[in-house]
Amino acid sequence: MKSLLLLTSAVAALAAAPALAQDGPVGSVGVTYGNSEAELGGLSGDTDAWAVDGVVAMPAFGDWTVTVAANASQFDDGASDDTAVAGTAHLTTVLGSDLRVGGFVGAADVADETALTGGLEVQKYLSKATLTGVVAYTTADDIDLDVWSVGGDAAFYVTEALRLNAGVSWMTIDDADVDGLTYGVGAEYEIARSPFSVTAGYSHSDIEDLDIDSWTVGLRYSFGGGLQARDRAGAALPGSGVAGLLGAL
Template identity: 40%
Template sequence: MKTQLFAAAAVLAFAVSAPAFAQQVGSVGAAVNYTDVDTRTFGADGTSVQIDGSVAVPVGAAWTVTVNGDVSVSDNDISDETVASGAVHLTTKIGDTWRVGGFTALSRPSNDTLWAVGAEAHKYLGNVTLSGLAAYGQSNDLDADLYAVRGEARYFVTDDFRLDGGLGYSKLDTLVEAEAWDASLGGEYKFANTGWSTFGKYTHTESEDLADLKSDAVKIGVRYTFGGSLKARDAAGADLIDAGTLFGFGVR
């Protein structure tokens, strides 16, 4: 519990002090997430709240360090946990069209520690950004190995209006093996002459190995961006994947 409270306080402090990072690019946000889960043996639904933050810090001519994290609080039929997650990315720009690098991530549910490492690449094509990653992780509590491959496309209708879609594959290897697929659609709109935006995302997840699990999640929230437009935030490397959504088995 102390770990959870410390992580929550850290993210909240980040949010409060975000204006101090005005020379950098990043964001802080808050969202409500509703999830409905069905399997062969049970069905459940529930709502959670989430606070997140991200900042991209240039280090040298081409390198960028991106730090992002979130705290998700649930108290429903699916989960009654507080989950704190964080990731650190080191990426470099190649010309004006590629960003490549790697990351390390840590997620801390109530009674578990999940860590991961991965490689990522991002291709900038005018108003379109294509992203892909591969990751490996371990869950101490489950004594499990986890694998993930994810891809996403972002289309900027304008510099402050983004639509996105993603696909993901995850594998859990412990006493049994399980695979899951997920697909998502979302978007974000930043209001003119302000740093504020509203966003939404829908994610569908399926796993035949986990009692024919099917999950539908809808997230809506608000976000404050510092350092430029949504497109500038993306190009600066401030919108890289967070630890909480890296592996698709969690319903968040």
């Protein structure tokens, strides 16, 4: 069960990173600390996690954009620890002036278990908001896992330096009669018009009888644009929007 949660977390977190258009490379790198408390059948436990991640979005050809992202995480529940490594590649194009659609593929490895994922993503741009939707399918043959997930997120730019997010996602495991719902919020604040920003997030997951409460804090270095420009360039990182919410599954 632990490997299942770590594996789906590593894949889904990166699968939700959008890939959008821009004039040049835009991206960021960051470090995040998180804690998750799980409760199942009257038993409870908590896990600490450190993660290092990076993403870059670049023009490909015509109106197409390619985005690549990677993440490495270390989980520790006090009795043992595990390392998760994941990566994705996205290709999207614009329809009209404010709607972008595309797809992605990705892979993750946790404790010698490997999962593959693929899906579709769409974003709608408003003057001070970005709406995101994702549908994904994940499979891991070693543990006989097939997961469908769908999620949505709304990012609001309160100021040029402050972004707030809220989102929800749902997933189901084929042939296992297991469904899960996750909802949460996130925020990112740019420090004094510098390339550095701080992030925070909270999510709650309800997967049958398993309840998980998670929170994260982090520090990020961005290049190629500010918060809204980074989002619309396809360089939004997991943990501050729908990516982080789907990752809880």
